[in-house]
Amino acid sequence: MALSKRVRKWILVGGVFVVLLFAYAWFPILQGGTWSAPDEMATAYTASRLPLFGGSYNQPAAYADSLGGLVHPRSFLVHHQMLVPSMWLGLPWLLRALSLVVGARAETLGLLVVLISILAVFSWKHIVSKLLNNKTMGWVAAFTLAVHPGWWYFTARGLHPNVVLVSLLIFGGLAWYVAAGFVPPRRAHLWRMVMLFLGGASFGMAIFVRTNEAIWIIPVLFLLPGINAVNRLPNTRLRWQVLSFHSCSCFLPITVSMVTRF
Numbered sequence: 545m546a547l548s549k550r551v552r553k554w555i556l557v558g559g560v561f562v563v564l565l566f567a568y569a570w571f572p573i574l575q576g577g578t579w580s581a582p583d584e585m586a587t588a589y590t591a592s593r594l595p596l597f598g599g600s601y602n603q604p605a606a607y608a609d610s611l612g613g614l615v616h617p618r619s620f621l622v623h624h625q626m627l628v629p630s631m632w633l634g635l636p637w638l639l640r641a642l643s644l645v646v647g648a649r650a651e652t653l654g655l656l657v658v659l660i661s662i663l664a665v666f667s668w669k670h671i672v673s674k675l676l677n678n679k680t681m682g683w684v685a686a687f688t689l690a691v692h693p694g695w696w697y698f699t700a701r702g703l704h705p706n707v708v709l710v711s712l713l714i715f716g717g718l719a720w721y722v723a724a725g726f727v728p729p730r731r732a733h734l735w736r737m738v739m740l741f742l743g744g745a746s747f748g749m750a751i752f753v754r755t756n757e758a759i760w761i762i763p764v765l766f767l768l769p770g771i772n773a774v775n776r777l778p779n780t781r782l783r784w785q786v787l788s789f790h791s792c793s794c795f796l797p798i799t800v801s802m803v804t805r806f
Contacts, residue, residue, distance in 0.1 A: 557666070564662045564690060571700035572654030583631070584703035586619035588653055590629045590636040591643065603627040634752030635705045657702025664711035665690045667718040674722050705754045712750035713761070719743030 579585040593603065605627040614622075619631040629636070639653050646656070665686050673682030689695055698706040720743035728735050747765060751758045 561662060561666075564665065565658065568658045568661060568696070568699045569655055572652075572658060572702060575654065579703065581701060581704070582618035584701060586617060586629065586631060587636050587639070587703040590631070590633070591639040591653060594629075594633065594636050594640050596637065596641055596644070632705060632753060632755050634749060634754065635703070635708055638708070638749065638753065639703075654700075654702040657708060658699060660711045661695070661699040661702070661707050664707075664714045667711075667714045670722050671714065671717050674725075709750050709754045709757060712746045712753060716743045716746035716750065719746060 579588055603626060605622040605625055617627075619629060620627050621630045622628070639656060642656050643649070643653060668689050669682040669686035671682075672685035673679045676682070695707060695710075698704050702708070719739045724736050724739040724743065726735070726739075747761065751761055
C-alpha cells in the first residue's frame with residue numbers, strides 16, 4: 545500500500561530531525577558537563593544559579609579581600625566581594641527557564657540549544673518557502689543553514705549566544721510572517737494576536753540574549769511595518785520614495801551616534 549503524501553512528508557521531517565539531532569548533539573554529549581571555553585563555563589555556572597524573578601544571587605568571590613577583586617574568571621566581575629556575571633544575561637536566563645521546565649541539569653544545557661537550533665532550521669524552511677512560494681527552495685535553504693560551518697560549530701558549542709540569537713530571530717520571523725498569516729477556521733483574530741505576541745517576545749528575547757545586536761534589530765523591526773504599508777501603495781515610484789524615507793528615518797539616529805562617537 546502506497547504511503548500518502550502527508551505521511552511521506554512527516555517521515556522526511558522525522559528523518560531530517562533525527563539526522564540533525566545526532567549531528568549536533570554528539571559533542572555536547574561527549575563533553576559531559578566539561579566546558580572547554582571559559583564563556584561556556586560562565587554561562588553554565590550562571591544558568592544554574594541565576595534567579596528568574598527576584599531572589600538573591602550570592603556567590604562569594606575567592607581572594608576578594610587579599611587581591612581586591614582583581615582576579616576573577618572570565619565573564620565575571622567582583623562587586624562587593626561577590627562574583628557577578630559580566631555577560632549578557634539573556635542566554636543564562638533562558639536556559640535557566642527551560643531547564644526548570646524540562647528538568648535539565650547543567651551538564652545537559654547544551655542539548656537544549658541543539659533542540660532550539662533544529663527547530664530554527666525547520667522554521668527557516670517555512671519562511672523561505674513562503675517568501676519564494678517554492679517548497680523545494682525552502683528545503684534547500686534549510687539544508688544550507690543546517691550544514692553551515694558557523695551554525696554547526698556554535699550549535700555544538702551551544703552555550704555561546706550566537707546560534708540562540710539567530711534562532712530567536714527566525715522564530716520571530718516565523719510567527720510574524722508565516723504563522724500570523726495562517727487563517728484557522730475558528731478564532732482567527734485571536735490566533736493572529738497570539739502569533740504577533742509570540743513573535744515580538746521572540747525578537748525581544750533575541751535582544752536580551754545578545755543586547756549589542758539591538759543596534760540593528762530594533763531599526764529593522766521598525767522597518768517591517770513600513771514595508772507592509774508600502775506594498776499597499778498603488779504607485780511603484782511612490783512605494784520606493786516612502787520606503788527610502790522610512791529607511792533613513794530608522795537608521796539616521798544610529799548613524800549619527802556612530803559618527804559623533806568618533
